[in-house]
Amino acid sequence: MAEAVVTVDGWSALHDTRQFDWTSWKSISEDERNKAIQEFEELIKQWETVEENKEGSHSIFKVVGNKADLMFIFLRETMDELEEIKRAINKSVLGDFLIPAYSYVSIIEMTMHDPMKAGEDRELSPYVKERLRPIMPKWEHACFYPMARRREPEANWFAIEKEERTKLLYEHGMTGRKYAGKVKEIITGSIGLDEWEWGVTLFAHDPLQFKKIVYEMRFDEVTTKYAEFGDFIMGNYLAPDELANYLAL
Numbered sequence: 001m002a003e004a005v006v007t008v009d010g011w012s013a014l015h016d017t018r019q020f021d022w023t024s025w026k027s028i029s030e031d032e033r034n035k036a037i038q039e040f041e042e043l044i045k046q047w048e049t050v051e052e053n054k055e056g057s058h059s060i061f062k063v064v065g066n067k068a069d070l071m072f073i074f075l076r077e078t079m080d081e082l083e084e085i086k087r088a089i090n091k092s093v094l095g096d097f098l099i100p101a102y103s104y105v106s107i108i109e110m111t112m113h114d115p116m117k118a119g120e121d122r123e124l125s126p127y128v129k130e131r132l133r134p135i136m137p138k139w140e141h142a143c144f145y146p147m148a149r150r151r152e153p154e155a156n157w158f159a160i161e162k163e164e165r166t167k168l169l170y171e172h173g174m175t176g177r178k179y180a181g182k183v184k185e186i187i188t189g190s191i192g193l194d195e196w197e198w199g200v201t202l203f204a205h206d207p208l209q210f211k212k213i214v215y216e217m218r219f220d221e222v223t224t225k226y227a228e229f230g231d232f233i234m235g236n237y238l239a240p241d242e243l244a245n246y247l248a249l
């Protein structure tokens with residue numbers, strides 16, 4: 001009988017996308033806008049302190065398509081902290097203009113038996129610790145989408161043997177390794193937390209690499225046979241000192 005693979009789990013993740021209410025933003029005075037920006041910059045400074053202390057990580061992206069205007073990604077030790085962050089954003093003056101569009105809640109996960117490093121105790125490895133509590137790279141672009149594994153009678157991921165899943169994920173990992181230095185990934189598990197089963201967050205200097213890796217992986221058996229994809233959301237990194245410029249009219 002197929003058995004579950006034990007996972008090691010790290011920081012909790014919140015992907016929070018917002019539409020920006022430009023119409024209302026234009027209707028307030030420049031002074032009010034400046035105050036709102038300054039207040040939000042203070043909030044960002046608090047998140048930066050958390051990141052410097054390696055107690056969490058955050059990044060903000062300018063969304064390219066019309067699914068949202070901004071995508072915030074937060075990684076924290078607890079779900080309480082993630083909820084507090086959301087509340088702090090909503091209570092801020094700028095929060096009045098940040099209309100919720102979509103969110104995704106998940107927890108960073110790795111499977112215990114790394115197909116690529118079989119035999120090692122992954123929990124002790126500093127590499128694994130860093131992957132479970134990663135500081136997000138401040139690369140120019142990010143792409144997020146949720147995924148699930150298929151459960152059709154002829155292709156049921158949850159019914160096949162563990163060894164087969166290990167083999168398929170090993171092949172997947174080999175494809176991923178070709179993109180070392182070009183694409184960084186954070187895999188979060190969302191079973192029991194959100195609608196899909198995994199969240200995939202990719203970072204790249206060149207967005208073309210998202211298209212290349214996702215296309216190449218479509219030919220890996222684990223994807224061809226067992227993957228279902230949700231909506232993709234792509235954004236360009238917004239550095240904290242760019243916020244005022246982004247909001248300038």
Ligand code: VOV
Pocket residue numbers: 109110111114115116147149169172173175176177179183184185187198200202213214217218223227
């Ligand atoms: C940047 C490249 C890259 C690399 C190196 C990489 C490697 C690995 C390894 C070694 C492992 C398995 C063990 C573990 O550590 O958990 C995974 C796991 C996973 N991946 Fe991946 N992946 C990448 C990239 C990468 C992409 C681009 C995608 C989405 C496209 C696709 O078509 O799926 C993806 C998906 C996943 C998922 C959904 C899981 C969880 C699967 C599950 O069913 O449990 N992933 N991934």
